[in-house]
Amino acid sequence: MLSQKGIIRLSVIFATIFWSLLTIVDLMAAFSEKNEIAFGLPNIISNLLLAFFICAILIYYRYSISKAESVNFVDLLWKVFVFGLVTTIVTLVIEFFFNILDGHRLTENSIIINFFYHINMGLIIGFVSSTYVVWKRLILYQKTKSLLATWQIYEYLLLATLIYDLFFHHYNEPSFIAIYAVLGIIGLVLSFNLKWIAYLNFKQKWRSLLFILLVVVYIWYFVRTLMFYSDKSILIRDLLDNVFILSMITFIVIYAAISFLVILFNLPTTSVFERKLDEAVSFQRLSQSIPAGESEEKVYEILMESATSAVFSEAAWIEIRDESKNINVTLTDRIEKTAIPKIKSAVESSRFKKILNSEFDQNNDQIKLTANIKHPDYKSVLQFPVNVKGEKIGKLVLLKEVNDGFNKEMIDIIDTFVNQANVSIENFRLLQEALTNERYQEELKIANRVQRQLLPDKLVQHEAFDIHAFTQAADEVGGDYYDIFELDDHRTALIIGDVSGKGTSAAFHMAQMKGIFHSLVHLDLNPEDFMVYANDALSRCLEQTSFITVSYFVIDSQTNKATFARAGHCPSLFYSAKDSQASYFKNKGLGLGILRNSKFHNYVQVNEFEFAVNDVLVLYTDGITEATNKNKEQYGSERLLKTLTQNAELAPEAIQQSLINDLYSFCEEDKLSDDYTLLILKFRK
Amino acid sequence: MVTIDTHSIADEGVYELSVHGEIDASSSIYLETALKEAMQQSKKILIDMSELEYISSAGLGVFMSILQDLENEEIQMVLFNMSEKVIDVFEILGLNLLMNIQPSKEEALAELK
Numbered sequence: 001m002l003s004q005k006g007i008i009r010l011s012v013i014f015a016t017i018f019w020s021l022l023t024i025v026d027l028m029a030a031f032s033e034k035n036e037i038a039f040g041l042p043n044i045i046s047n048l049l050l051a052f053f054i055c056a057i058l059i060y061y062r063y064s065i066s067k068a069e070s071v072n073f074v075d076l077l078w079k080v081f082v083f084g085l086v087t088t089i090v091t092l093v094i095e096f097f098f099n100i101l102d103g104h105r106l107t108e109n110s111i112i113i114n115f116f117y118h119i120n121m122g123l124i125i126g127f128v129s130s131t132y133v134v135w136k137r138l139i140l141y142q143k144t145k146s147l148l149a150t151w152q153i154y155e156y157l158l159l160a161t162l163i164y165d166l167f168f169h170h171y172n173e174p175s176f177i178a179i180y181a182v183l184g185i186i187g188l189v190l191s192f193n194l195k196w197i198a199y200l201n202f203k204q205k206w207r208s209l210l211f212i213l214l215v216v217v218y219i220w221y222f223v224r225t226l227m228f229y230s231d232k233s234i235l236i237r238d239l240l241d242n243v244f245i246l247s248m249i250t251f252i253v254i255y256a257a258i259s260f261l262v263i264l265f266n267l268p269t270t271s272v273f274e275r276k277l278d279e280a281v282s283f284q285r286l287s288q289s290i291p292a293g294e295s296e297e298k299v300y301e302i303l304m305e306s307a308t309s310a311v312f313s314e315a316a317w318i319e320i321r322d323e324s325k326n327i328n329v330t331l332t333d334r335i336e337k338t339a340i341p342k343i344k345s346a347v348e349s350s351r352f353k354k355i356l357n358s359e360f361d362q363n364n365d366q367i368k369l370t371a372n373i374k375h376p377d378y379k380s381v382l383q384f385p386v387n388v389k390g391e392k393i394g395k396l397v398l399l400k401e402v403n404d405g406f407n408k409e410m411i412d413i414i415d416t417f418v419n420q421a422n423v424s425i426e427n428f429r430l431l432q433e434a435l436t437n438e439r440y441q442e443e444l445k446i447a448n449r450v451q452r453q454l455l456p457d458k459l460v461q462h463e464a465f466d467i468h469a470f471t472q473a474a475d476e477v478g479g480d481y482y483d484i485f486e487l488d489d490h491r492t493a494l495i496i497g498d499v500s501g502k503g504t505s506a507a508f509h510m511a512q513m514k515g516i517f518h519s520l521v522h523l524d525l526n527p528e529d530f531m532v533y534a535n536d537a538l539s540r541c542l543e544q545t546s547f548i549t550v551s552y553f554v555i556d557s558q559t560n561k562a563t564f565a566r567a568g569h570c571p572s573l574f575y576s577a578k579d580s581q582a583s584y585f586k587n588k589g590l591g592l593g594i595l596r597n598s599k600f601h602n603y604v605q606v607n608e609f610e611f612a613v614n615d616v617l618v619l620y621t622d623g624i625t626e627a628t629n630k631n632k633e634q635y636g637s638e639r640l641l642k643t644l645t646q647n648a649e650l651a652p653e654a655i656q657q658s659l660i661n662d663l664y665s666f667c668e669e670d671k672l673s674d675d676y677t678l679l680i681l682k683f684r685k
Numbered sequence: 686m687v688t689i690d691t692h693s694i695a696d697e698g699v700y701e702l703s704v705h706g707e708i709d710a711s712s713s714i715y716l717e718t719a720l721k722e723a724m725q726q727s728k729k730i731l732i733d734m735s736e737l738e739y740i741s742s743a744g745l746g747v748f749m750s751i752l753q754d755l756e757n758e759e760i761q762m763v764l765f766n767m768s769e770k771v772i773d774v775f776e777i778l779g780l781n782l783l784m785n786i787q788p789s790k791e792e793a794l795a796e797l798k
Contacts, residue, residue, distance in 0.1 A: 499709060500742035544714075545746035549778065568778040590779030594749045604783055621744075622777075632738075634770070 008063050013055035022049040023118040028234045033236070040276045045236070054162060054244065057126055061133040071195050074204050077211040083130050084218040087123040087644045091225055093118060105409045114236050122237050124222045128245065131215060131252050139193040139255070140304035147193060153482045154186045161244045171241050179243050180250070187251035191258045202270045205263050212260045217254055275310070279413055282306030286420040296320075296425055300331055300386075303396065303421040308333055311410040311415065313398040315378065320386060320394035324357050325429070329394075335399070339377075343399065346373040347381055355409065370411065372403045380405040381526045384418045388425050444476035444504075451507055454514050459484055462492055464557030464684055468558035470654035471677040472623075472662060479506025480621050481513050485521045490558040493521050494681075497550040498569060498621040500591075502675055505543065512541055513548055527552050527565035531592070531604045535567070547593035551619060555611075560685065562617075567592050570622050573641060575648045577614035582645050584637060585609070611683045614653065616648050623676025624659075629667050639666065652680040686714040687737075689719040693727065699797060700727035703735040708740045708744030717747045724751070728760045733790070735766035745778055752783055761785070765793035 003011070032039035065079065076608045081149060095114050136424065140151060161179055169176050228239050239245050260295030285302050291449055304318045315335040321328055331335060347353070352372035370382050378399040386394045397416060400406065417615045451473075459467045471480055486492050497513050499506040516537050520530055530552050539547060555562045556621035564572070568591025571584040592604035611617070620640070627635045640659065647658040688707040694701055700723050708716055723730045755762055765787040767775070775781045787793040 134720075299765075500746050545743070545750045547742075547746060547749060547778075570777060588779065588782065590782055591749075594752070594779065595783060596753070601781060 002481055004063050004477075008060060011060035011063070012054045015053055015060060017054035018049050018056055019118070019122050021158075022046055022053055023115065025049060026118060027111055027606045028482050030110050031237045034110055037258050041662075042303075043168060044166055045297065047168070050237075050242075051162045051166060053122070054125060056341055057129045058133070061130050064131070065133045067136060068283060073138065073200060074207050076090040076137060077208055077215075080127075080131050080134050081214055083127050084215060087127045088218055088221060090123055091120055091222070095225070095401075103420075113229070113232060117235060117237075120222075120225060120229070121237075124226070124239070125245065127218065127222070128248050128252065132248050132374075135252060135255050138196050138259075139190055141196045145521040147190075150186070150190060150539055154183070154190060154518060157183060157186070158244065158247060161247060164383075165242050165244050169241060169243070170680045171243075171246070175243035176241075176243055180247055183247040184254070185248050187247070188254055190253075191255040197259065197263050197266055198273060200263070200270070201274055202267070209260060209263050211261070212256045216253060216256050216260075219249060219256075223249065275476045279306075279310055282310065282417065283420060286417060286424055288424075292641075296325075296327065296428055297329055297331070297423050299424050299428070300329060303386075304331055304333055307398060307414050308394060311382070311398060311401075311406060313382075313405075314401045316397060318386070318394065318396045322388070322393040333419055342395070343373065343375060343381065344543065346375045347371050347383065349375070350381075370406050371590050377401065379403045382411065382414065386416055386425075387422050388416060440477055447504070447507060448473075448476040451510070452578070454511055455481070456483055460486065461485075464490075464492075464555065466652045466684065467680065468656050469677070469679045470656050471675075472672070473502070474623075474673055474674045475503045477504060477671055478502055479510045480623070480675040480677040481510045481517075482619070482677060482679050483517055485515065485518075487521070487524055487554065490556060492555045492557075494553040494555060494619075494679075495550060496619040496621065496679055497548055497570065498623075498675070500545075500547050500549075505546070506675070509542060509546055509548060512538070513550070526606065527563055528601070528604045528606045529553060531565050531567050531589075532601045534597070535592045535600045538593045540543060540595040547591040549591045549622075552616070553617075555681075557685070560612065561608055562608050563606055565604055566590060567604070568594065570620060571637070573618040573620070573644060574609065574616070575616035576612075577648070578612060580645070580648075582616075582641050582642070582648070613683060613685050614648075615683045616644065616652075617681040617683075618644055618655075618659075619679040619681075621675065621677045623674035624663060624678060625674060626674065627663060627667050627672050627676065631678065636668050652682045655680050657681070687715055688731040689715060691719065691723065692766070694731075698727060699794070701730045702732040703732065703736060707739040707775055708737065708747075709735055709739070709741040710743040713741070713743040713747050715796060717750075718752055720747065724754065724758065730760060730762040730796070731790070731793055732762065732764045733766055734764050734771060735768070737768070740771055740774055742778075743775065745780060748780060754757065761797055762791040763787055763796045765790055780781055
């Protein structure tokens with residue numbers, strides 16, 4: 001396939017060839033006529049060349065003139081104007097040449113006359129064709145199916161006349177007149193498609209009027225020139241006997257005349273149409289999301305600009321007071337800020353006030369109203385509240401120098417603008433919030449990473465026991481804590497803790513607990529002292545409603561005994577391999593941070609137990625026993641005990657897995673709403 | 686969610702609260718408000734816990750946070766009629782050691798005499 005550029009080039013080449021051939025053939029015919037020699041070629045050949053030339057020109061314009069868009073109507077007319085200008089200048093030069101040499105033998109020479117006629121003819125056909133294509137583009141702007149069909153009929157008929165023109169006809173033949181009339185009528189019908197005119201602004205309309213007028217002037221001049229030649233009977237070929245050309249010219253003139261009149265009569269209403277367009281543009285600007293880096297103030301600016309231009313107000317201001325976002329802005333347009341209070345009091349005391357919103361509102365400062373006011377500069381005022389999420393955060397006030405300056409249409413359009421601005425601001429705020437949230441999410445991810453490092457990443461395996469831990473937080477960070485520390489070669493300290501609440505605050509307290517554990521564990525305290533010191537330290541740093549439950553063990557592999565204290569933490573579960581039974585250590589104990597005075601030591605109880613090979617110690621947090629299923633039943637300590645008893649023969653990791661699997665199958669999901677931790681110790685000796 | 690009904694037993698000078706539902710992190714604020722109000726109204730406070738289905742550590746934190754104030758202002762507060770599940774939670778944490786918890790209203794009232 002040929003590209004568009006290729007077609008344009010080819011059509012130019014062909015048009016030039018056909019025109020040259022036509023000119024040569026016609027001049028030869030003129031020569032033979034002059035010298036009364038019989039000319040061998042039939043007329044149809046030269047007519048065919050003319051038809052081909054016209055087709056090539058039409059194809060050229062068809063591909064070189066772009067589709068009509070609302071931005072280029074005047075450009076299209078400009079093209080027509082320029083081409084017409086060139087054609088006119090060439091024609092004028094030829095006319096000038098004839099005028100200078102008036103009476104000279106050359107000007108009587110039929111070959112010379114025919115030659116210049118052909119030059120004129122080529123240019124005029126070019127101009128007519130270009131105008132025709134431009135008119136076609138304008139008519140088919142915003143086309144409908146029926147319009148397109150009518151246009152196609154017209155165009156095919158027009159092309160058909162090219163065939164008719166192959167045989168010489170005189171313009172006063174009946175068939176010639178009939179075809180001409182039919183084409184004229186269809187052309188007239190088509191000429192009432194003028195939608196493009198509505199999209200011209202005031203300036204463009206004036207320019208279009210000028211161009212169209214000039215097109216008509218050109219055509220008039222060309223027809224006059226053609227008739228001037230036509231009067232000289234020595235012409236070999238008379239373009240005025242060509243129904244195709246005549247029909248095109250007629251169509252161009254009709255369309256030019258109608259569009260000229262329509263544009264002329266549309267001039268006075270242009271400003272209304274332009275204003276509607278402005279409103280649409282303002283509306284679009286308001287509805288665009290605020291680009292990043294800009295502030296809400298931009299929206300208020302656009303709102304005031306749009307409102308002012310939409311209702312032609314003489315002055316305006318917008319004031320926004322939003323304490324929740326710390327925004328306090330007053331934007332003014334052609335008015336001093338100092339003049340505002342005076343206008344406000346004038347509105348307050350106005351007797352011609354019309355409240356526009358139905359809702360009852362005590363605060364006069366924030367309602368939708370129009371009023372006529374007593375003020376030296378301004379006579380009427382329109383006031384609109386600015387809302388965000390139903391909250392009035394400010395108002396827009398427009399002022400005019402005449403009474404009753406704001407009509408219903410103006411109020412409606414301001415209403416639309418203000419509403420759209422409200423939506424934009426809401427969207428902007430939502431976006432800001434979303435961005436902040438995203439940042440918080442990132443922060444939480446970091447917190448999660450940091451917190452995971454607070455728990456021992458690998459538990460030291462001990463000669464006396466195997467140990468395995470499992471922990472899961474409900475949120476990114478949690479309040480469960482466990483740790484292990486070798487006091488000496490045969491004693492190990494072990495801790496499990498649970499901070500009240502969950503999430504970030506719990507995570508901070510958990511970090512404090514870790515600090516306290518590592519400070520105290522080096523002192524090699526007995527469990528009671530450990531608890532007392534820890535309580536003392538935590539009493540100084542925990543929030544008033546927070547506490548931490550802890551179980552602290554010191555395991556001695558030399559004596560095979562463990563001493564421990566429980567500070568409000570879930571009772572530890574112990575499985576005795578010898579008895580094949582498990583039980584909870586039910587000693588007394590008060591959570592850390594609950595009693596923040598010296599009486600705490602009264603509530604610490606230290607116990608001791610002996611362990612043997614294959615005994616299992618299970619430490620856990622209440623996230624496990626308090627996990628609930630759909631019926632709000634708790635997993636409970638009984639189920640935990642039973643599952644441990646069934647699985648106590650396994651290795652610590654397998655015990656942990658079977659306990660967690662049982663828990664998940666009980667809850668029917670694997671995402672619990674609390675932090676939960678499980679620590680399994682299996683003794684080796 | 687939690688709902689807390691309050692009423693005074695006029696002749697005894699006792700202020701009684703009944704707690705219904707569940708107390709978790711989000712609803713513990715209602716418990717706190719109700720307790721603060723009760724402590725302003727009377728020096729003898731009875732809390733009926735029979736309708737309390739669940740209490741989280743945040744709820745326990747509320748009770749815990751007023752213990753010092755109760756002692757300072759010499760206010761007597763007695764909790765009664767706790768379900769087994771709830772009393773278990775109090776006991777594990779050790780709050781039963783610091784608070785007066787009674788099985789029935791009669792016994793609770795007797796404590797206040």
